[in-house]
Amino acid sequence: MKPEINKNLSTIEISGIRKFFNLIEEYEDVVSLTIGQPDFPTPDHVKEAAVQAIKDNKTTYTHNAGIVELRKAITRYTKDRYQLDYDPMKEVIVTVGASQAIDITLRTIIEPGDEVILPGPIYPGYEPLIKLAGATVKYVDTKQSNFKLTAENLKEAITEKTKCVITPYPSNPTGVTLSEKELREISEVIQENKIFMISDEIYSELVYEQVHTSIASMPGMRDQVIVVNGVSKSFSMTGFRLGYLLAPDWLSQHILKVHQYNVSCASSVSQYAALEALENGTKDPAAMKKEYKNRREYVKGRLDKMGLEYAQPDGAFYMFVKFPESKNSTFDTAIELVEKAGVALVPGSAFSVYGEGYMRLSYAYSQQTLEKGMDRIEKYLTVT
Template sequence: MKSINKFVKVAEQSGIRHISDFTDDLTDIIQLTVGEIDLPTPENTKQAGIEAIKNNYTKYTSNRGAENLRKTIANFTAAHYGMEFDWRSEIIVTVGASEGIDLALRTLCNIRDEVVIAAPAYPAYVSSTIITGAKPVFVDTTKTNFKMTADTLEAVITPQTKAVILNYPNNPTGTILKHAELAALAKVIIEHDLYVITDDVYDLIVYDDSGQAQSIVTLPNMRERTIVLNGVSKSHSMTGWRIGYVLAPVKIIDQMFKVHQTNVGTATSISQAAAIAALERDADNPQKLVKIFKERKELVTAALDEMGLAYVEPQGAFYIFVNINNLKLSSWEFSIKLIQDYKLAVVPGSAFSADGYIRISYAADKKILAEAMKRLEKAVNDLKIIADS
């Protein structure tokens, strides 16, 4: 038979899903893997979805997204980013922010273009880049406080570099870039005439008093070269509703629309109705989540401190990236051992192109997290005994 697309063949399946699938047939397993909040979708938002069904709002919407949702997003982003995005021409409603990653990369990239990605990296950035025929170029952030810097970015830029992907608050580390750090990156990006894809989906889940993480799109001369990805999945516990959105200048988004129209046509009408309620009537939900996640984060970090495991202090999102290098196992080996012997599932750092670490999601009830930390401590102590013997 004739061959399959070579770029699809070399792209890898998500390591996050792979480790989750590994546990499907196991009982009494604690899952701290997939980035999914355990709390329900807010009540007003749920009711809006129910009402949409009752009112037979079950047909296609405009391919770019329902007009009333795009207007709601425009109002939200005007306050959120402090800049105007035209609801008619600069916004597309997507099937989650994940579709936005695919749209952005397929629109921007030609074969052999290069896309700069900070490692550790969310796996979809890598696989989506490869599928376009472009080349992912990693910036190792382990020696720069898990942040891409102007110097580390400058060091990997070549004539083939097309775009930079930013994701802050970061998955899997929870790090955030401050204004000066963003400004330094922006200077390099402008000098080399690059595009930026900024994944801001966690930007309302932050633990300082700012209420949100700043986006590079808000800096001078960046709007014209930036594609913003955002959505309600994380801020409103709506992963299954699959509503995200992209913001970009007309010259870019008109081309993205061709891909979107061919790929999915439109996001589900019912979910779009719910997203309006999320951004309007349940606008305070992210603040409620932050309060809960702070307590959970403190529980997990206190336990890790007791175990003597180093970790990246999360400034946002709901993950903690833990260094396991002293346990003398690869991150995959350690993760499989945790599942098989201790009934605890975490994601190996190798899934994020960063071996020697594990990612723990603390989007779970505190009782579950407390038991999970007991199991992790038992595993760590057992391995230390073996290593010392």
Template sequence: MEHLINPNVRQIEISGIRKFYNLVSEIEGVLSFTIGLPDFPTPMHIKEQAIEAIENDITTYTHNAGMPELRKAISSFMDEKYSLVYDPDSEIIVTVGASQAIDITFRTILQPGDEVILPGPVYPGYEPLIKLAGAVPVYADTTATSFKMTKEVIASHMTEKTKCVVLPYPSNPTGVSLTKEELAEIAELIRGKEIFVLADEIYSELTLDRKHTSIGTMLREQSIIVNGVSKSHAMTGWRIGFLMAPGSITQHMLKVHQYNVSCASSISQMAALEAMQNGINDAVNMKEEYKHRRDYVFERLQQMGLKTVLPDGAFYFFIKVPEGFQSSLDFALELVRSKKIAVVPGSAFSAYGEGYFRFSYAVSMESLMTGLDRLEGFLKER
């Protein structure tokens, strides 16, 4: 019966990140720098609020768009943090993680044959959703622009079929972000055209050298903003994302969301409410620690002679594979077998990621020191 499965689904592959993670998870004693999630616990005040919600039987369906009080808190948080102004009653949807927000966005705005411009390399979660909507992912090579989607890069890939441009910054896997000036140039390019911008800003609270700027402050009517509490409040498993756009867009997204999941978990929404109201600065300590780790890793990589762009957000390095390896996968496999260090081959992040590997520093300093010592030994032995 497999031949009856939707061809768009049959052609999709499991994420290369997960494939490699599953492959090396069976090797005993491996130090993993693969999965991108905070190594901090969810703050206690958030967990306590969730426990209280359970004890008070807040366990029923909520409004499809999310609890009104949570949407109000999200609106206030986004305004205070990023000067993003969205009406909590008509322009914010609480989703099951940022991933579902991206899914319902594409299913709402895309039609068969539409083109979506993506930076390459990029997180692998966008392409399958674009294809499931019948649209075409168009990768733009950013390896020559320090992994940034510049105005010129976007313009060179725009056609009459372009329906959306994805701006996932701070970036997974590269850790780079866009400056206010760079975003302004992109906004000017797209303004007035029948093109959406999907800004995936899930790492916005983890910008390390400057405050995050959202293109939603410059191109509001064409922008769809995705955010959430996964990275900012170490709540990956709680699965709460935020989707923000003008009401003329969200009214249609809400229909897709409603028939997809009805609503996000009531318990998780109560936890997110606490995060938005009383955890507005919960990311500060995490960010300081990430910056300390980043600086340490960058110094070690430079000492080893490895080439990388200094990341200014998230918690990743995207590093050039040293010479002598046929592919990024070959490098990663030899590294894990020889030194029991797991990194993600760059090929998991599109063809433009080939020749690189992703190294996550969302681990303890002890693990970083040990892992980088092993990496240095690996390079010296070759």
């Protein structure tokens, strides 16, 4: 007889994004606009720093929270960019990507029976971590509020069991973000109800028409918010798996315990690469952002000509596109797009039930790839 495993795993599936991506690999001549990975190479000076770290034998364990130089660089960077003031010695933890930062935070603050609020549609990586921490998920439908969590719909969702709210802005999959006024209103609700907020700001460097504002900069929020960020999207360093979290000292000392027994520390080589990025590569994200913005405008123009609706993206590199109503599910329509048009988008249902009827299109691809993909979508719509 087989021993039993964690029962929570029976309700957890492989990410819908990856599931669909893996499914279409068997097809030939498919233009994939599915994965949210920068198509730019990691900046040369960052790669050189990683190589130099290896040559200098900086390949041992580091402090559990990360090398001091990197923690200091993170606090300088976030203070300069987002007006956040954290102590590098006590309030910064360097993690194995932003995902690990979210995981160890949830495992620190969550107890069985708690609820965590998510604004749907939303990146599918949060729900499994919430369940593994022993909590349940409560979704807020944001389709009627321009895909934004608002103070009003948050207030309606909070119950006596609510422990935490996760906000991912700029958003994956919609690309929308929140204004300073909207963040301030949400922060007031968070403080009134004495709950935590995890603010996933991994796309903070990819905001186009406005300046990114962190909810941690709102008055009175410091003790209730954990800021999660990293270098994956901003510096095109996804494979380095280097993230970080910012939290008040009284909380971070407990998160550090979970982190310590989870991974000991982030990769030493990746830490030195990130140090180079944050100290000497502050202009690198701007060049990438300029190109993403051009691609966004191109995709928006093509979608407008096709008569397709979409969430108005303020940041990240995604378009959340509403496809014509059909008797088919969004997943089936996505398969049909692959089979009949040779183009792959992620079905919106991968981002919770509130994404049904939409498709996520990533424009983190070359202009040539985007043109080819948009041509195929247009042809599909013309003949169906």
